[in-house]
Amino acid sequence: MRRIFLFAFAQLIFLAACGGGGSDLTGGTGSTGTGTGTGTGTGQTIAPVGANVVQMIVNAGPSGAGSNATFNIPYVSVTICAPGTTNCQTIPYVEVDTGSYGLRIIASALPTSFLPALPLETSIVGGALAECAQFGDGIAWGSMRTADMTIASETATSLPVQIIGDPNYPEIPSDCTSHGSPEDTVALFGANGIIGVGPFLTDCPACAGTTQYNIYFSCPVGGGACNDVEAPVTQQATNPVSKFTTDNTGVIVELPPVADPAGAATATGALVFGIGTASNNALGSASVLTTDDTGDFTITYKGVAYAQSFIDSGSNYTFFNDGSIASCGTAPNQYFCPSSELSLSATPTGLNNVEKAVSFNVSNIANLSGSFSAFDNVAAPELAGSSQSFDFGLPFFYGRNVFVAIEGASTSGGVGPFIAF
């Protein structure tokens, strides 16, 4: 859903010629005096690829340029193997999401001959375990299988993996479709899969004791009607990092700064495994903000404290309420469109009362290049009044390293769950 604006360059040239109309065209350091955090680009070190580091890239995504191109979605490559074997497939364009849990792969991104090599999980009432993963934009339906997952030199053995759109289980139960529309193709999903590395272990611990979530189902092996079932946490979609033998305390999302306001065609950074487990993943001077048991903390913006706020690599805009900023576009692509770039500030505060102010810019994405994929200055409005949430999406991540510590993990900054930057 990219917008290609033929006049984009003319706009930028005009703005540059006019000195930017008060906006910050130079990029680089944070532009207001309110930010106490790392300014964009200052003091950031991005780890080179290594045993616990995989390259992460933000670009147009698996569908490439065109109407299905993505922006501000970070991708890594993941290798999955039939458990205990060297029968493996490497899958590029797996979305890195700090707002979900577990590895999910679109079935069509795998050779059909490979799928049967991944054993089905057996539900506690018999039959194949399947999942209806709930997302904000719809549902992901498919079988739960096990695989050995390798990324960089880290391996999670016998990891539960969801195969979205598994052709062997095409009958989506009504208890699933009633929650949203299925996203079972690469074009619809915007990725070949998703790796959920948020600050918790599994996607639905309560589902071990109730079927009321409509998330886990038991299906006749080989297909047929499926029924709600409880799923022990050991069978659930699981944060793969927690299953590594080392470097299993969390991740660091490391993306370089991008030009502001212009953005960049691509941004290449790193996903680092472990916090405080190796020389390249020390917390250093990062501020540790603990989260509640959902991953939320408070973000204060223009004097209003939004209690259900979060920092999320899977949100491609920053989403917040501000009726004073003009919004444009047609849903689902409604976005803020100020006449000149705005320099703003917001302050995340952990449950431990540690706070750290953050400067950020908001531009009109319509004036930015339609062929670019990485922007640190795109934001979109929440529905007026309804939200107690400020969602710092991928724009937050450019130019700073963001630590995500898993629940129960011991680090030099304390025990997870927490976010640090």
Added chain:
Amino acid sequence: MKHSRRAKATGLALGAALAVASVTLPAFAALGGDATSVDADVAKMKGQAHATPAVGYTVSQITLPTGTVVNEYVTPGGKVFAVTWKGPSVPDLQQTLGSYFSAFQAAGSVPHGGNHHQLRVQQSDFVLQTGGHMRAWRGAAYVPSLLPPNFSLDDIK
């Protein structure tokens, strides 16, 4: 201005609002639906419900077994004009959104950029926004033509 109006009106209108509530209860139905068409949502979603009167409308709150809370905003005439939800599970949106569910489905069934945490639908007579992350989903939707007079969207919580 909205706040001062609401503050002034609160005491004055409480009695009237309670009367309205007594007329519209039980008042649980899909968005755009008739409150008199029963507590279909409560039954379908196995929820527990209670109603809170406000000035010019009633909020029927359904707490699902998962802990997710669904609020249904009902006009004095008995129409559900807005719904919100928040909690660890996405509620049965086919039930909650009623005939508008198809618009939500349609928006989710075209490529929309790889963001799985938000979706917005904005049509002349249906507005929806979802958001959140696993373990904490939320959403809000309303029907502009059904909003009561003087209703502020800031009151949809």
